Amino acid sequence: MSPAPSDTATSGRVVLVTGGSRGIGAACAAWFLANGDRVAVTFRGEAAPVAPPGAAQRFLAVRCDVTEPAQVEAAYGEIEARWGPVEVLVSNAGITKDTLVLRMGEDAWHEVIETNLTGGFRVAKRAVAKMLRLHRGRIVFVSSVGAFVGLPGQANYAASKAGLVGMARALAREVASRQITVNVVAPGVVDTDMTGALGKTRVGELEAMVPLGRVGLPADVAAVVGFLASDGAAYVTGTVVPVDGGLGMGL
């Protein structure tokens, strides 16, 4: 086993994970910390996530709602003041407001698009401004298999997650000359609070459709996000990597 990474405020890349207090975001934060990077996470209402043991100097929790431009700016300001520019962005913050289209108010539509899609645009735009100067950078958007299968009740969510794919590809082309890569992961049914909200029955039905025969773990997704941000993925950009146990294969 490799030794634990040293815990200093100057070693490792500067990573930002939005929505990093739980679920896939928290698993991504843990992955990058274990990799020796410095990790900032944004969180909203909940209590601030705390640094895992031995990583106090390399962990920063910033209260930030990605739907608020001023809060996004303030979060980047705080991270840059402490560690310098963000080199790896994991745009993960997202919500669901499931209901059938016929019952979906415009507020439920806008709220999900604003958080999942516009929030992603907002944090990526701010990250890219500094990455251009660095002539390096990695951006990974967390989309969803729901972007491709379009589960009933998730018109707003599916639209927002599919939107991320188009945005990521356009951005990937825009910044490719600076060796900045932009990719997307599309998790399937993953054991998180968001999935839990679907209810046991529905999750059971979905699980039965997964070729690999189990619900995914947040760490399964984090490992792929970590790879896309690694040197090994230097020649990968504008792509969508499903992490879904085969659920959406071929879509």
Added chain:
Amino acid sequence: MDNEAAFDKFKECAVEVLQVPSEKVTMDARFAEDLDADSLDLVELVMALEEAFDVTVEESELEDIETVGQAFELVTSKL
């Protein structure tokens, strides 16, 4: 700020963002041909200039900008 001081400041931004020697940043220099700047470089330069000169440049104003002199004039016209 007189014109010369303003151009020095402009030049500083261009040198830093475009990573070209300062003697190449002349009024007649063309961004694409002489300074090897692509569209992303220009956006970056505009952002640096906006910050340095505390001005706002609209997207539409950039359309016909080809030379350093034109860009300099655009920025200084807003001071």
